[in-house]
Amino acid sequence: MIIDGLQCGHFDRAAFEALRAGTVGGVVNTCGFWEGAIESMDSIGRWRDLVRENSDIAEIALTADDISRISAQGRLAVIMGFQNANLFQGRIRFVEMFAELGVRVVQLTYNNQNELGGSCYEIEDSGLTRFGREVVREMNAAGILVDCSHVGDRTTLDAIKVSEKPIAVTHANAQSLFFHKRNKSDDVIRALRDTGGVIGCAAYRNITGDEFCASIEAWCTMVARTVDIAGIDSVAIGTDKSHNFTAPDYAWMRQGRWTRGEDYGASAAGRPLKAPPPAWFQKVEDMKVIPDGLRTVGFSQEEVAKITHGNWLRLYEATFRKP
Incomplete structure (x- = not known):
């Protein structure tokens, strides 16, 4: 079984089937980026409907x-998450x-x-x-x-110290391996290690780099x-794979309601709107190659x-409380 610590986008039955074909038994979805309470409840409602229908x-x-x-039943476990605390x-x-509505993972801040x-x-x-604490x-x-994952290093280290339970960086990589503002310093990664936390290694090209996407x-x-x-106890998978994204989805994710201008997020001017996927990860089903790759x-x-x-x-x- 593979558990993916973070994916996003518009899931549907085909996405569920593709994940299972890729031997994924559990996935943390993204119910929202910038949405407030009511919009977030709407999103949870849509997810409940989608899962009930499938x-x-x-x-x-x-x-x-x-x-x-x-997962043992051959089905997909959907773990509801948000990429912001709005x-x-x-x-x-x-x-x-x-x-109580079923949310189990929340990122403290998104890109702002x-x-x-x-x-x-x-x-x-x-x-x-103070409110964050x-x-x-x-x-x-x-x-x-x-x-x-999208949180600054100082705030992340503060969260690790304040939290009474281990925390996660669900979808990022080591900054010492590929420099990007989205990636995490070795100090953060070691702090995760020392407190039982986990980092999910991402497969998003913009924060993984061409070298590590080659195969x-x-x-x-x-x-x-x-x-x-x-x-070995603090590293996992968090691909940051998106499903059925279109230009308006990228605009919402990167710009939200906070700017009239262009914001490229992890991308940059002149780069494609959608970063090319890794050579080995052209479709969701390709996740099934990960175990053999790790053994190799x-x-x-x-x-x-x-x-x-x-x-x-x-x-x-x-960390999850039993209902």
């Missing part, structure tokens, strides 16, 4: 045991309420600083705010995993070098199991 192949998972059970809308009590802390794209990372503790209590062996070599920094670069069967699903399951068991 219950023969998918089910929303609330616990680590749910993921193992659903859904809480400045209200501490909303954290528990969204947890917010009420909780700084993002990776701000010139100055302010660190975790309250939200992290409330997420711990409510059973929501703290995600710091499955090249990407797995990047994973192996990440293990050199983080240790020297990982044992036990280590492959940790990277493909075991480390996520351990972290989910430590």
